[in-house]
Amino acid sequence: xxxxxxxVRIAAAPYAxxxxxxxxxxxxxxxxxxxxxxxLLSGPGVLALPPRQANSSHGTPSLRKVLDSLPLYDIxxxxxxxxxxxxxxxxxxxxxxxxxxxxSALLRRLLSEASAVLSx
Amino acid sequence: xxxxxxxVRIAAAPYAxxxxxxxxxxxxxxxxxxxxxxxLLSGPGVLALPPRQANSSHGTPSLRKVLDSLPLYDIxxxxxxxxxxxxxxxxxxxxxxxxxxxxSALLRRLLSEASAVLSx
Amino acid sequence: MRLHCYSADINATAFDDLRASLEAxxxxxxxxxxxxxxxxxxxxxxxxxxxxxxxxxxxxxxELYGVNxxxxxxxxxxxxxxxxxxxxxxxxxxxx
Amino acid sequence: MRLHCYSADINATAFDDLRASLEAxxxxxxxxxxxxxxxxxxxxxxxxxxxxxxxxxxxxxxELYGVNxxxxxxxxxxxxxxxxxxxxxxxxxxxx
Amino acid sequence: MRFTLLVLSAPDFGCANRHALRFARAVIDGGHELAxxxxxxxxxxxxxxxxxxxxxxxxxxxxxxxxxxxxxxDLAVCSASAARFGxxxxxxxxxxxxxxxxxxxxxxxxxxxxxxxxxxxxx
Amino acid sequence: MRFTLLVLSAPDFGCANRHALRFARAVIDGGHELAxxxxxxxxxxxxxxxxxxxxxxxxxxxxxxxxxxxxxxDLAVCSASAARFGxxxxxxxxxxxxxxxxxxxxxxxxxxxxxxxxxxxxx
Numbered sequence: 001x002x003x004x005x006x007x008v009r010i011a012a013a014p015y016a017x018x019x020x021x022x023x024x025x026x027x028x029x030x031x032x033x034x035x036x037x038x039x040l041l042s043g044p045g046v047l048a049l050p051p052r053q054a055n056s057s058h059g060t061p062s063l064r065k066v067l068d069s070l071p072l073y074d075i076x077x078x079x080x081x082x083x084x085x086x087x088x089x090x091x092x093x094x095x096x097x098x099x100x101x102x103x104s105a106l107l108r109r110l111l112s113e114a115s116a117v118l119s120x
Numbered sequence: 121x122x123x124x125x126x127x128v129r130i131a132a133a134p135y136a137x138x139x140x141x142x143x144x145x146x147x148x149x150x151x152x153x154x155x156x157x158x159x160l161l162s163g164p165g166v167l168a169l170p171p172r173q174a175n176s177s178h179g180t181p182s183l184r185k186v187l188d189s190l191p192l193y194d195i196x197x198x199x200x201x202x203x204x205x206x207x208x209x210x211x212x213x214x215x216x217x218x219x220x221x222x223x224s225a226l227l228r229r230l231l232s233e234a235s236a237v238l239s240x
Numbered sequence: 241m242r243l244h245c246y247s248a249d250i251n252a253t254a255f256d257d258l259r260a261s262l263e264a265x266x267x268x269x270x271x272x273x274x275x276x277x278x279x280x281x282x283x284x285x286x287x288x289x290x291x292x293x294x295x296x297x298x299x300x301x302x303e304l305y306g307v308n309x310x311x312x313x314x315x316x317x318x319x320x321x322x323x324x325x326x327x328x329x330x331x332x333x334x335x336x
Numbered sequence: 337m338r339l340h341c342y343s344a345d346i347n348a349t350a351f352d353d354l355r356a357s358l359e360a361x362x363x364x365x366x367x368x369x370x371x372x373x374x375x376x377x378x379x380x381x382x383x384x385x386x387x388x389x390x391x392x393x394x395x396x397x398x399e400l401y402g403v404n405x406x407x408x409x410x411x412x413x414x415x416x417x418x419x420x421x422x423x424x425x426x427x428x429x430x431x432x
Numbered sequence: 433m434r435f436t437l438l439v440l441s442a443p444d445f446g447c448a449n450r451h452a453l454r455f456a457r458a459v460i461d462g463g464h465e466l467a468x469x470x471x472x473x474x475x476x477x478x479x480x481x482x483x484x485x486x487x488x489x490x491x492x493x494x495x496x497x498x499x500x501x502x503x504x505x506d507l508a509v510c511s512a513s514a515a516r517f518g519x520x521x522x523x524x525x526x527x528x529x530x531x532x533x534x535x536x537x538x539x540x541x542x543x544x545x546x547x548x549x550x551x552x553x554x555x
Numbered sequence: 556m557r558f559t560l561l562v563l564s565a566p567d568f569g570c571a572n573r574h575a576l577r578f579a580r581a582v583i584d585g586g587h588e589l590a591x592x593x594x595x596x597x598x599x600x601x602x603x604x605x606x607x608x609x610x611x612x613x614x615x616x617x618x619x620x621x622x623x624x625x626x627x628x629d630l631a632v633c634s635a636s637a638a639r640f641g642x643x644x645x646x647x648x649x650x651x652x653x654x655x656x657x658x659x660x661x662x663x664x665x666x667x668x669x670x671x672x673x674x675x676x677x678x
Binding site: 368396397415416418422423427428429430432 | 553
């Protein structure tokens with residue numbers, strides 16, 4: 001099944017250029033064409049996870065909201081690099097239900113299962 | 121003397137975008153207007169120092185040649201962050217005669233003497 | 241008396257270079273992804289807060305990155321506060 | 337059997353992430369500023385060469401950055417060699 | 433073998449655009465096929481008209497046009513990215529270089545399914 | 556006090572362009588003067604015509620034009636950088652946004668001498 005063989009890896013910091021958003025756009029495009037990819041946040045990409053305050057009226061749209069929409073597109077699991085969470089002070093962050101921490105063994109498995117890796 | 125009070129700090133990797141070259145252009149402009157600035161290479165910026173082989177015909181012009189021209193513009197000393205040299209495997213690099221290693225005390229002095237720092 | 245504006249990844253070597261360049265009286269303003277350092281308990285915050293400088297974080301970016309609670313040792317500033325810092329310090333250094 | 341193309345600063349945390357992701361049979365191709373790692377005696381070269389992967393460096397960029405002598409454990413490849421690596425490995429990961 | 437290349441960097445930033453160009457050339461010279469070169473994010477600036485190369489520096493844009501000619505390759509410019517970087521404005525494509533074509537992310541999905549190898553070029 | 560700001564980043568990359576814009580606004584609102592905002596390197600893409608902002612995102616370019624109006628400030632676009640990033644082609648300036656002006660590095664030197672504070676915005 002080619003759908004499981006595409007991995008979209010987002011390592012770019014959110015809100016600092018368009019790279020992270022471009023990665024999510026690509027992931028959603030694969031899903032829209034019936035090929036939901038695996039999605040991995042790593043490096044500064046994990047900074048897209050912390051939710052803003054409910055009353056935030058920040059001009060820049062929240063990427064967390066885009067992440068929250070992934071299950072609607074049959075992207076069931078959002079993988080998050082555990083070491084990156086730790087490095088960015090997010091070790092204790094409560095992840096959304098559709099997300100899961102990936103240790104380095106799991107990261108290696110994700111990479112080895114993919115026949116195409118899109119690196120954002 | 122305002123000339124000594126401008127510091128051009130180049131931390132961008134050379135040959136990976138135009139940032140490092142833009143910094144040298146700015147330094148040369150200050151010199152051309154009779155205000156030779158202090159120039160500091162630090163971080164990946166130190167990768168501009170190693171000379172290419174004499175017979176290199178690489179399509180991208182060498183920034184080392186631009187560095188070599190600084191004394192002609194009355195930029196007498198090129199400061200090079202010693203810690204950055206070390207980190208980039210250049211601890212033993214023979215610096216050109218117009219360049220000098222700067223330890224962290226000297227780096228602090230360069231910064232404190234400058235009333236304007238241009239950060240490339 | 242310098243204002244150090246730091247927007248790079250907190251884990252970049254620029255962070256070590258920043259720390260080595262600080263002197264008493266300096267101020268550090270964290271912006272962009274670097275505001276993550278202001279989250280309470282960040283593994284690298286002690287390394288900066290213990291340096292001889294006062295540390296600030298840009299409120300707009302704290303909100304952007306969802307840093308809703310901040311380390312008590314790091315003060316929030318808005319752009320008017322940034323301007324104040326720039327006026328008080330003699331020069332500015334951008335780290336990125 | 338993956339080709340890891342690494343062009344980031346050797347001192348970036350991406351380097352640690354790269355190392356943690358290597359498996360036996362993988363290849364690493366250093367490009368851009370990262371070719372500095374191929375200079376003999378680079379402080380971080382052992383960390384990569386000792387990992388379970390074969391390490392290469394792009395000859396065009398070695399010349400660009402003035403890395404005239406290279407660590408004997410790191411092989412030079414040109415673009416045809418890069419193509420060969422891409423054909424031999426099942427997938428590619430870009431680190432930057 | 434068939435290759436798809438995803439290019440996320442502009443010609444004047446980093447090394448990745450140059451690497452992608454040379455790699456594309458090696459694919460053609462090696463007798464392989466380029467299913468698609470997909471330019472997304474700042475990569476779309478590759479297709480921007482009216483850029484001069486600095487003196488003595490290589491003109492990557494015209495070299496890409498050579499790839500389009502010699503490789504019979506699709507140089508696909510992501511239309512969503514293009515609009516935000518001032519390459520075409522979503523309605524007209526008159527500041528896109530010859531050899532490039534506006535395209536959607538769906539084309540990237542198709543190209544990936546139609547390729548044996550997929551490489552990302554970014555910095 | 557008089558400020559010179561050096562902007563090295565494009566509006567669609569990183570945070571620095573936004574920071575520079577907001578800081579420039581704070582300078583004006585605080586009753587201080589902007590001697591010059593100098594756009595160099597990729598910063599010159601700030602002056603590029605025909606860019607759309609993504610839906611729901613802020614249009615930094617038009618906000619900069621507001622700074623030019625309200626602050627009586629020079630928005631100086633480095634001509635050498637402009638040529639290589641496709642903003643003006645060295646001969647004509649017809650794809651530069653109103654409010655910006657092509658300029659040389661000498662103007663940066665002058666502005667620095669004429670300012671009390673100098674800040675770099677880059678990422």
